[in-house]
Amino acid sequence: MGQSYNDEDLMRDGAGIYIHIPFCKQACHYCDFHFSTSMKKREAIVAALLKEIQLRKDELGNKEIATIYFGGGTPSVLSDDEIKSIIDAVYTNFTVIANPEITLEANPDDLSAQRIKQLALLPINRLSIGIQSFFEEDLKLMNRAHNTDQAEACLKEATKYFDNISIDLIYGVPGMSNERWQQNIEKALSFNVPHISSYALTVEPKTALHTFVKKGIISQPSDEVAQQHFQILVDKLKENNFIHYELSNFGKEGYFSKNNTAYWLGKKYFGIGPSAHSYDGVSRSWNVSNNTLYLKAIESNKLPLESEELTIGDRYNEYIMTGLRTIWGVSLEKIQQDFGKGYFDYLLKESETFIEKELLEIENGNLKVTSKGKFLADGIASDLFFINLED
Template sequence: MSGIYIHIPFCKQACHYCDFHFSTSMKKKDEMVLALAKEIAMRKNEFELLDSARSDNQIETIYFGGGTPSVLQIADLRFLIETVYANYKVSENPEITLEANPDDLTTLSVRAESRTILEDYRSIGINRLSIGIQSFFEDDLKMMNRAHNSEEAKKCLEIATKYFDNISLDLIYGIPDSSQNGEQAKQMSNEKWKQNIETALSFGIPHISSYALTVEPKTALNKLIQAGKIAAPKDEVAQEHFAILVEMLEANGFIHYELSNFGKPDYFSKNNSAYWLGKKYIGIGPSAHSYDGISRSWNVSNNALYLKSIENNKLPNETEILSVADRYNEYIMTGLRTIWGVSLDRIQTEFGQGYLDYLSKQAQKFLNDDLLFIENNILKPTKKGKFLTDGIASDLFYLNLE
């Protein structure tokens, strides 16, 4: 067994680009923490029942995502971690990650004025931070409606690096310049993007996750673009920024181990790597997804319905049994996004000769165009093909579902 993901569905304010499930109302926070703990306990035997022959089903990672997990009190986080330990076999040194916003990390502990919140996090077992910086520029942060400012972005990293070695930060590229509106609006310049990366590198952070700004249909960002108040992101600008990102981070000792993730040796995200490698995981909380190797399930994306269901001792989820084609498609998608690639031997062994023949036929045009290559019977994207990975993968999907 791989890990447990715990979704904390609360945020101080809504970022304009975000389409994850969250609420800006904290009224049900205490009730939600109790419900999360109850769901953790309710699901303690799931994987053992599916794989009773194995005796090594252990929790290797605990990941607090959201939303904004750093809005919880130390006592809440400690309670949830202790609940996991009380109900599951946990490995000796699990990776315990907390997603956090910069403004939360610059506050002092409630226990003592001289004690930082980071010391409290470390004291309850959290050993990895994932910090949502997104940009070090004030205009970008205002355009995205982030809760922190540029000064807090830098200050939190100065403090965090004193207490944590294993830190990841998020950066967004391809951001429109909000200083001008409508058709006259500019995109983030290459120089500005380079400054963002250089600032991140100056703190000695060992892991960086970076994503192109995308416009989701029901977000505030989409409405602002439609109203002409913000320019739409341009794919060609994002592609330039991606190339700059890869070049600068690899020159500084980072390994580009997944399309959007870069880590120094020994600092890859164990939680996310487990997802990409097809390991099992349980998702706790509203909207959280789970995977057991055979099926995928997801909890209802509604706080009130989630709380009511847990109160009635019912899991508020839906389940989909994955077909062979589903599992093949997922492997193609995750494999091409990572340094581990797609093993042609595994395709033949796990899915059969028919799938291998299909993949070989579909991949040929990308091999000819130098977007894919095969090394040691592993299919991988070339440097030129990396930015196009998701589109390439979709062309390799097996669509004749069984």
Template sequence: MAGIYLHIPFCKQACYYCDFHFSTSLKKKEELVFCLKKELELRKEELRYEEIETIYFGGGTPSLLSINEIDQILGAIYKNYQVVKNPEITLEANPDDLTETKILELAKSPINRLSIGIQSFFEEDLQLMNRAHNAQEAKECLSMAIRHFDNITIDLIYGIPNMSNERWRENLQIAFDFGINHISSYALTVEPKTALDSFIKQGKYPDVDETVAKEHFDILVSETEKNGFVHYEISNFGKSNYFSKHNTSYWLGKKYIGIGPSAHSFNKTHRSWNVANNAKYIKALKEGKLPLEQEKLTKKDRFNEYLMTGLRTIFGVSLHQVESDFGLEFKETLLQNAERFIKEGLLVIANEMRQSDVEKEITSSRILRNDNLVLKTTAKGKFLADGLASELFII
């Protein structure tokens, strides 16, 4: 099984915190769609022996695509790839694009999962981030979307300067009240060369506070658990049967190809990425060339990547898999390096938790097994997962 990611590199305006590749000019949208279809055709051999189980329209702002353009892209996928009977097909959307007409069109299309970039239900937060929608649009689009889509996830950002714990709890409660079954939530981070980075350096915007972010994270974990969500990845919370199949495939190391400017691909041994420039991407595809670079992953690269993704998830890092895929020396080194973090209560060696079981059971104590051991973060260590992984990397 494999997945296809499609990067749609267009946005109405630039959010201050964003460092993804996009353009605010839609002039090349028609050409870009043509080239996405061309790239899908040129790369079909990469997944010749795989069935496609997930398709993900990301960006950028994929909801800027017309239904006709979405159908064209999906048509190219079905023409060139083997797709399972009921694939998960996700479209990222901004609230200001989700008019009732647009939602009805999407509901009639093959799209069966919406990922809506709410970020906050409060006006002051949205203005600070320079979001294109307002608080009223955030609520109105959800009111309409839940009538036509069962599988909806929303993005929420925490750690925003001047966001109190109370307002963060209100954000979460609004989502719960809508009956949302999946939430992806991230701390506001300052990426280099973004507008946010510039404003902070100029003293125009308060710097983010990691202490506040940690408080918000703890509230997030606690409140989602109370409302029946499983915290299955550091930034992802889903109710049973509503986990993101596409993102989970990344964390479990499945193959995927990334189509579009700046998109990344992975085939277990190599990683590749497309040029992050719309004009260069379009020029190459029109000439029948693939505008990508590729690197072969060393054993250390693959181990470190498995470590990074594994510690972010509820599934952890399988000690058996480490020994099987990388050798006994890697396993022994990992255990030796992890010892101090285990003593500090940040990591723990536990019984394996299988993906299928997590979907069926909410209470982790009922799904422990004795046939495999995994290294995973404790509740205390979850917020520090990325830092812990980097400390355990084999260089």
């Protein structure tokens, strides 16, 4: 069970571990994450993940681990023993809080009734299921590995064994009417899941979707349609007592993602596996996005990562971007304390126009997007960035 978004547990000073599993059964047309559809190196990668955890055991000092998150790729392609071995390695090498949030991203085609029962015996206490749509035509356009029957069957079964379930839905899909999008939401709600993450379909460079759009095989997703779908989603989930706590995330009280909330609140985390990112409050690092190079480095007891020191301007801009996406907003007190009067004055000045247009508001000392401004949050944030600073 999660905690209220006002509870201290959600805000406690723990760190998170993200574990990237770089394998998928097939490539979704819209995905630009690092993965391979060949499973040949799976055992070697799992062994390397265990070794990287051990190599980095001193990285967090005395900080406790509050969340463990299996992302990808498709973590559910791993066996139960492989998943357990990774969790055990975290416990062996770090101090973990009592009852940490342990999330496994999973696809419906991996979640048979028997597999769900087995997963429930592991320490995993949260499933994030990539449904994306309950309609066959949408799943085919996205090149998802599952079908609608599997989507519904896995949720029917998973809700028997897991209390904390999140599902992903994608809107703004070419050809998806407002009515079909509404039906998607209603179908999701029928399973009584306590958390929904929902994203607009975006055309990322070097993806199959980008190629299809360029060739005219698939229509360019419409911003206008996406905005309509977003508003339908916000209204419908609000009616059903979901809290819109981050731009793309909606949770019942007590079921916010602790892992992702830590990212948005600027807490420390580190990533294990190829392409995984880490953040310690002042610098960011990332592992090489290549399975072979990752394996060679780890075998040589080297960490295959690059890093960059974030300037005060970088950190300010990141805080604006993440803060405006959340229910908590941007603390004006934090801006003044952490970044100084120059940034504070700049933010107030640049916010004036958006406040006049009722896209931003100041509430209890926090700068927040209004209901009217939510869909535009990322664009508003970029307009508030401090550019060309001499840090």
